Amino acid sequence: MLPKLTRLELEIMEVFWRRGPSSVREIQEDLPGKTRPAYTTVQTMVYRLERKRALRRARKIGNAHIFEPLVSRVAAHRRLVDELLGFFGGRMQPIVAHLVESGRLTPEDVQEAERTLRKFARKDKE
Amino acid sequence: MLPKLTRLELEIMEVFWRRGPSSVREIQEDLPGKTRPAYTTVQTMVYRLERKRALRRARKIGNAHIFEPLVSRVAAHRRLVDELLGFFGGRMQPIVAHLVESGRLTPEDVQEAERTLRKFARKDKE
DNA sequence: TCTTATTTACTACAACAGTAGTAGACACGT
DNA sequence: ACGTGTCTACTACTGTTGTAGTAAATAAGA
Structure with missing residues (x-):
């Protein structure tokens, strides 16, 4: 542990x-x-x-x-x-909300998250 | 404080x-x-x-x-x-990566983030 | 080999976090 | 007015975190 x-x-x-x-x-x-x-x-x-x-x-x-x-x-x-x-x-939702509101979650970060998500989705199917 | x-x-x-x-x-x-x-x-x-x-x-x-x-x-x-x-x-990036990889940042969370982001973008323009 | 600077191993201690006990004040029902 | 149970105010103790000092061992240069 x-x-x-x-x-x-x-x-x-x-x-x-x-x-x-x-x-x-x-x-x-x-x-x-x-x-x-x-x-x-x-x-x-x-x-x-x-x-x-x-x-x-x-x-x-x-x-x-x-x-x-x-x-x-x-x-x-x-x-x-x-x-x-x-x-x-x-x-998750409150965390994400804080991040967005404090201006530290940029559109680029979100796009990056989407990319990572898709990668994981693909991996799940294999 | x-x-x-x-x-x-x-x-x-x-x-x-x-x-x-x-x-x-x-x-x-x-x-x-x-x-x-x-x-x-x-x-x-x-x-x-x-x-x-x-x-x-x-x-x-x-x-x-x-x-x-x-x-x-x-x-x-x-x-x-x-x-x-x-x-x-x-x-942000490493945090988001961890969240995604542990499967706790769902596609819905990301969509929610996008909505919030757009709302904030609009507010900035006003 | 002797001296000296560095490193280790140990100790110390204050602040904070979590945990709870106790003595005495006090309100409330009868 | 009395007794009983609740609540307050205080005290205490353990483990953790951040901080650093000191004594003794040791490597390395002269």
Whole structure:
């Protein structure tokens, strides 16, 4: 079962997904400047992600551990969307309405959705 | 500024939005059986929602306070969607993709989105 | 080999979230 | 007016999240 990731954990995973296997130091330095936590803060988060089985120690370079992701970006993202959906009792309509009203669901997004839908419809028939 | 609401706080607000002004007892008894917390748990949450200015004491019946919502369901829902959007760096496409792939964005939902979009486009021109 | 900078492993702690108990106030029926 | 049950106001405790410090191990350069 996919572990639940918090905001900061997700930010850190995001760096791993971009960079691939990395050390704590590399991750910390790659975090956006304004939000950058102390080295040991990142270290703590990495350890927690390891306990949650979202990361694992892949190898060592010098005395530094190199960690790598065990969960994919897509899987983590899907979980986020599922959670939101839960809040809305599984009903899409209010979500879509909010997205449209806040002007962030563009006509292009909708067309893209239609394309994806058709692709899935075809796949179902096969 | 709209306060941030947690999972249980949202569940409780949901009952208020359905019922209108209510006592702690009424809310507690209206919560779904499997998840129903103790009376004092609900009471604590209601107090916290009051501190967060999501609820206020409207009046008294006997010695019981009647609370009423200060934030609307739509506003709270919009905040949830905005938060999710933040996780995705503001880009819609991955969210839509997940929704479609999990089979929860139906063709009807997309048509609904198109209708809403057209309505908004018209409004922009006015 | 000695020194030093880096890394690890561990500890700490405040805020928040979820959970609930208890003591005392109070309203209501008789 | 009394007793009883409900409600309030407070307190408490656990787990999680975000934050970081410190001591000891260790790699790597001089």
